[in-house]
Amino acid sequence: MKSHVWRPLFVALGLVILILVARAFVVPADFGIGERGYMYGWHRKGNEEEWKKVSVKYKTKAYCKECHGKKVESIGRSPHGVLQCENCHGPALDHPKDPPTLTIDRSRKLCIRCHAKLVTPSSGRSKIRGIDPETHNPEAECSLCHDPHHPNLEELKRHE
Amino acid sequence: MNRREFLKRSMVVVAGMAVPAAALHLIDPKQLLAAKPDLRWAFLVDAYKCVGCGFCVKACKLENEVPYEANVSRTWVERYVVKKDGEVLIDSPKAARDGFTTKKIEVGEGKFREVKDEEIEKAFxxxxxxxxxxxxxxxxxxxxxxxxxxxxxxVLVDRKWCIGCGYCIMGCPYGVRFFHPVHKTAEKCNFCYHRISKGMKSACVDACPFGARQIGNLRDPNDPVTKVIMTERVGILKEEYGTKPQVYYIGLSKEVR
Known part of the structure; x- marks a missing residue:
């Protein structure tokens, strides 16, 4: 065969080899078919570990209990015992090392997440005692009258 | 070879040929395990219990470092208001990051609609x-x-590998994927993979005060979530797509899309 056939063929072959060599360097060794097969499992295995390494910010009540055991226990008996401490106090992160104090959300906006009265029959919301935020002392912070840890006013009096 | 020897040998050959190829196949234990692993995460949502406080969305955004002010979220809460005349209003202001605190229903950005209490047939x-x-x-x-x-x-996203083409965002029938404004890659809920792989629950499950969100292992018959999914009446979203979603709902309504 003549060289005008061979020459482009060599170029093509050379390209294929070049790409295969480059592939060996560029594609990580752990890239391949995972447990879920070719259709759903084609991935870089190392990425699973990367996701597992993400830091946990919300440490849950169990973590708060380690130091604030009594507090957690007493609040647990109040209607607000169902709430996680971190819902209002913010994520624990590495508290008490970092941050030494948590930023507490004392805003009215936080309370009315649950306590703004809405018409929602067939939802748990209708069972929560609610107020109309526009008419119920709109200028005041809720914590002025209500203790968020012992929310109901009658109970609060008993605590005093 | 005499006749006796010939018959003996041919019988061995015939017997050998009768063994199916599958019997000689060496079973790879890894493959078997993958076909039925002992762990399969599933999620259970009880829509009756949800009060729309949005603590789940807040916790999710902070836990997974999704920009707090950007209007994107891995999880969100929708409010359905079904009127007596049959009209359905659905909203999820800021993905319900700050909960539902007003009776006004968001119908487009910055536009609200007031629905009279007595017009509401059901809302959830x-x-x-x-x-x-x-x-x-x-x-x-x-x-x-x-x-x-x-x-x-x-389902996870490899941020180093993602080229940000957005096919997956378009491909998801549930619209749960979005473009991460910081990493410039596709982003989605991964059941807080870093938490569940440490034996914790996902941030939204922990943040929910009412137990409306639960996570469990479908392969464990004693798992309370699995028990509910197996024995009670649960629904899934958009079954007709054949995607086999693993988030199960109690208290779905025909209005829910």
Whole structure:
């Protein structure tokens, strides 16, 4: 065969080899078919570990209990015992090392997440005692009258 | 070879040929395990219990470092208001990051509609998140292998590998994927993979005060979540797509899309 056939063929072959060599360097060794097969499992295995390494910010009540055991226990008996401490106090992160104090959300906006009265029959919301935020002392912070840890006013009096 | 020897040998050959090829196949224990792993994450949402406080959305955004002010979220809560005349209003202001605190219903950006109390037939909240489908269409369309399903059934995105083409965002029938404004890659709920792999629950489950969100292992018959999914009346979203979603709902209504 003549060289005008061979020459482009060599170029093509050379390209294929070049790409295969480059592939060996560029594609990580752990890239391949995972447990879920070719259709759903084609991935870089190392990425699973990367996701597992993400830091946990919300440490849950169990973590708060380690130091604030009594507090957690007493609040647990109040209607607000169902709430996680971190819902209002913010994520624990590495508290008490970092941050030494948590930023507490004392805003009215936080309370009315649950306590703004809405018409929602067939939802748990209708069972929560609610107020109309526009008419119920709109200028005041809720914590002025209500203790968020012992929310109901009658109970609060008993605590005093 | 005499006749006796010939018959003996041919019988061995015939017997050997009768053994199917499958009997000689060496079973790879890894393959077997993958076909039925002992862990498969599933999620259970009880829409009756959801009050629309949005603590789940707040916790999710902070836990997973999704920009707090950007209007994107891995999970969100929808409010459905069904009027007596049949009209359905659905809203999820800021993905319900600050909960539902007003009777006004958001109908487009900055536009609100007031519905009179007596006009409401039913109203309820539905939390939404990634369904971690058994047949995830978002994974099929990824051209670079950046998104994939793990052995325990969670769909993850490889941020280093994602080229940000957005096929998966378009491919998801549930609209749970979005473009991460910081990493410039596809982003989605992954059941807080870093938490569940440490024996914790996902941030939204922990943040929910009412137990409206639960996570469990479908392969464990004693798991309370699995028990509910197996024995009670649960629904899934958009069954007709054949994606086999693994987020199960109690108290779904025909209005929920």
């Amino acid at each position: 909240f539905v939390p939404k998140l990634c369904n971690q489908c058994e047949n995830p269409p978002c994974v099929q369309v990824c051209p670079v292998g950046a998104t994939y399903s793990t052995a325990d059934g969670v």
